[in-house]
Amino acid sequence: MSLKPIALYRRRWTLVFSLPFAAFMAIVALYSLYFAFAGGDRLVVLIAGGSAFVSICVGGTIGRSALEALLDKAPAVVIDEHGLEDVKSGDGVIPWRDIAEVRFDSGRDQILVRLGASPPGGSQPTNGAMTRLFTGADITIPLDGLSYHPIKLQRGIAGWLRQARAEIAAVARASRPSDPGFL
Structure with a gap:
């Protein structure tokens, strides 16, 4: 009996959720950076800077993972x-x-x-x-x-x-x- 090789690939349907979320996080980061540089109050600058940092970290990680899944055609x-x-x-x-x-x-x-x-x-x-x-x-x-x-x-x-x-x-x-x- 001849068996067929088994190749497991990355799930592509999760891109439907992760790419829009990464784009949303990029928009939040830009909006937060705008407030960080335009805001005069220290509290606004602090909150906006923290928000921008978190948005860049989370959005960048999810976006990178989504791009790897999109571009990686080889089996895992x-x-x-x-x-x-x-x-x-x-x-x-x-x-x-x-x-x-x-x-x-x-x-x-x-x-x-x-x-x-x-x-x-x-x-x-x-x-x-x-x-x-x-x-x-x-x-x-x-x-x-x-x-x-x-x-x-x-x-x-x-x-x-x-x-x-x-x-x-x-x-x-x-x-x-x-x-x-x-x-």
């Missing part, structure tokens, strides 16, 4: 025959042969990966000890802000892991020395 997470790849973090591919267990946690919107014995000379980036204690995973891949169907994602991850384990077992059987016929 890829699950295929090579393994799991969190493109957002840039940590590279986690090969299936290194994965002992992988599961989708729909409550926390993340993929939890528990690694097997580490490969010689190789090391995967792992979470801290506290995260491992609470989630039971060595690596977590956050899915916040990504568009996916939970059941299809869970079935796809299970299918890829099952297929990878079957291929690993077949390679192990093929590389096993043949029985010489004596004890």
Whole structure:
């Protein structure tokens, strides 16, 4: 059975809300700056300056995030025959042969990966000890802000892991020395 690669992209429909809000915050910042420079009273200047600062910080953060979502056409997470790849973090591919267990946690919107014995000379980036204690995973891949169907994602991850384990077992059987016929 040939499985299709799973690619998770950023949600685009949230731009409908975040771009107008960022534009509104830019207008509030300009209006506040006008009052900060035009107002003669210290209290008005202080309130208007604080309002401008908050508007620039909040609007800039939301606007930048919205622009990244609008311009970023590449998938954020890829699950295929090579393994799991969190493109957002840039940590590279986690090969299936290194994965002992992988599961989708729909409550926390993340993929939890528990690694097997580490490969010689190789090391995967792992979470801290506290995260491992609470989630039971060595690596977590956050899915916040990504568009996916939970059941299809869970079935796809299970299918890829099952297929990878079957291929690993077949390679192990093929590389096993043949029985010489004596004890």
